[in-house]
Amino acid sequence: MRRENPYWWFVRILWPLLGGAWGAWLGFRGYFGISFNADTLAPIFVAGFYVFFTLIGLLAGAASAALIGGSVESLLRRFGAGIVASLSVATLINALALWQLGDFVQAKYPGLRADSDAKPRRSNATGAPTPADKGSYQKPCSAPPPTDTRERAHWDAECR
Numbered sequence: 115m116r117r118e119n120p121y122w123w124f125v126r127i128l129w130p131l132l133g134g135a136w137g138a139w140l141g142f143r144g145y146f147g148i149s150f151n152a153d154t155l156a157p158i159f160v161a162g163f164y165v166f167f168t169l170i171g172l173l174a175g176a177a178s179a180a181l182i183g184g185s186v187e188s189l190l191r192r193f194g195a196g197i198v199a200s201l202s203v204a205t206l207i208n209a210l211a212l213w214q215l216g217d218f219v220q221a222k223y224p225g226l227r228a229d230s231d232a233k234p235r236r237s238n239a240t241g242a243p244t245p246a247d248k249g250s251y252q253k254p255c256s257a258p259p260p261t262d263t264r265e266r267a268h269w270d271a272e273c274r
Contacts, residue, residue: 137175
């Protein structure tokens with residue numbers, strides 16, 4: 115058996131390193147979308163959970179990247195592909211599989227992906243804050259006045 119170039123071993127070692135980094139990023143990236151209240155101990159617990167999910171993502175990403183890359187490379191080498199072609203195809207399939215695996219995990223566990231889209235935005239025209247969900251907010255004065263006298267008095271006091 116011929117001794118291989120150290121470059122090929124570097125590529126094989128790079129698969130679990132990059133897969134672990136990708137998994138750790140998936141586990142930790144929701145941390146930056148959370149607004150914390152400094153008056154409580156909740157940020158400590160939230161940070162602990164995100165560190166826990168980061169470690170799980172690191173281990174799962176490294177294991178899956180090594181398994182996918184190694185199995186694709188050995189399968190291609192059995193069918194007679196050269197080392198350059200098999201490592202290139204294995205790296206490409208590894209990246210695509212990890213990308214799809216990340217999408218699957220985020221769809222299955224949406225809490226890892228804390229969106230900051232619920233925060234109100236400033237309108238471009240006036241600079242006034244506008245609610246993020248415009249369909250749920252209704253103006254009470256745009257409805258016709260109520261017929262009940264007590265409700266009508268409240269409506270008059272508020273809307274006129």
